Amino acid sequence: MKQGERKYWLDRPGRAGKVFWALCVLCGLLFFADALYEKHPTFAVEAWFGFYAIFGFFFSVGLVLSAKELRRLLMRKEDYYD
């Protein structure tokens, strides 16, 4: 941050946390939105309450953690091919 630069909303302490908690609230609302409409599932799993939410969360976490492990196998120095 340079001197005299405009202050940004996101730069103030605690703001990143606020964004995080806002996202949590949004997710909570979306999760319970499943109660508000009638489902027409093609596959049985789609009828589960919050199926897409659970699927999205756990597979994303799984994706990142497994990709992180893959680094052990795949990661080399930046100049590997030079």
Added chain:
Amino acid sequence: MIEAVPPGLILIAGACVVPFLRGPLRAAFMLALPLLGFWQLMQITPGTYVETRFFDYTQVLFQVDRLSLVFGYVFFLAVLISLIYAMHITDTVQQVAGLVYAGAAICAVFAGDLITLFAFWELTAIASVFLIWAVRTERSFKVGMRYLIIQVGSGVLLLSGAVLIVADTGSIAFGHIGIDSLGGKLILASFGIKAAFPLLHNWLQDSYPEATVTGTVFLSAFTTKLAIYALARGYAGTEMLILVGAAMTAFPIFYAVIENDLRRVLAYSLNNQLGFMVVGIGIGTELSLNGTVAHAVAHIIYKALLFMSMGAVLYRTGTMKGSELGGLYKSMPWTTGFCIVGAAAISGFPLFSGFVTKSMILSAAAEEGYWFTWAVLLFASAGVFHHSGIKIPFFAFFAHDSGKRVKEAPANMLLAMALAAALCIYIGVNPAPLYAILPFAVDYTPYTVGHVIASLQLLAFAALAFAVLIRYGFYPLETPSTNLDSDWIYRRLLPKWIAGLARGLRDAGAELDRWREASLRYLLGRVFHYHGPRSVMARTWPVGGAALWVMVLLGGYLVVYYL
């Protein structure tokens, strides 16, 4: 009159004039070319227009149907956007290469036979490599050579397959091919290389991030989508493609998570998006093929937008490494906004283009009962949001402030991005005009309550997963690194093997020389021993000795005779 000119030739002919024009005149001339081509397509109805004889065969240079028409429209649109984006550059090589490349791709789309397709297939390869070489470094030269070898190799496969098919059927027409014949298999491999099938894919991630800022935008639109078009024409309903496509959607996203070069992240996600289209081709129903074509259209625009926003960052900061970027929203707010629109579109947020197109492919997979494929596509949808939707904007424009303070992107870049962003939103909000030009009649409603809520849940919880992992320190840091991919085979393993083989041959040759020399020495030694000046054979034999030997022989003869 307009029927007599294949639309892509307008760009190629125009490219020949470009070097003779200067300044604003050149700029205006170049912008007029795609507009002219687009206007021509608007006048044209499906049919066959330009035919010539090629030995005993009918060569169809210009043929239009509903499938090729959609690709023609979006290709001209991509040319226009890319040209506006590149308006500030004065490098004639890039301008000519870009126009010839795009023109060749459009000519290929309207080719009615395999020979014409082959000619323009190769021209796209040759013209496009100059967009990589235009960086003018040794690194870019090597990348360009690798790219060119693979692309030309794809053309060679196409020609071999075409020759076999002509021998079988007696016709060079480009229609449904299928994988029953050997020729069909070869052509599938050729298309598969350009469509970046798994293990044939790595030319894409190797080369696109190494092209010039504006060159990558050109590259992202044509080569791979030409392959998707060709697959849709030749291999619709080939069930194998469902698995191939599903694999393509899934595996690049693991790489995208750990890749540090943000344009390379986009190349991986480009690969993943192609997977959705390949699945649609494999399923082969009207809904899935419509989905593939619609998704190709939406994809060309949002992918160009994402590459443009990253190109603008590279242009201003000089780096594309996630580990060196961050906090740029402060100095490039417009670019940030456009990038987020592209990110929302590729992720399939409701009201953005990806939502109304990708969902057709997922619905088609579900309708046909491919539950596993459907689950993989759902996973890939969450994954693409993760790296293209969140990671790209987050690490470039937010994350920790890198301290870089740069100027906002040039006005022409912003204009091109604004145009693409507007299209992403327009298609998302009002999909009917896009649906109307698809190859088959569309009976599909993307905006149902269930679909919207399901998508929002999937995306919001994928975002939550990202936020939790970042907040609690589990997210893998952006690190300067190279990740091994299948290019390792031809950049490391094969050169190593070939070097090893050469060494082995050299050693074997030396051994052979030694053995030859030793055996020659031995032979000469023996000859000398028996025939040399002091040898047995050179001795003067006494007459008595000879008489004795004659007696021995005669005695032996007698004994044998009496027996």
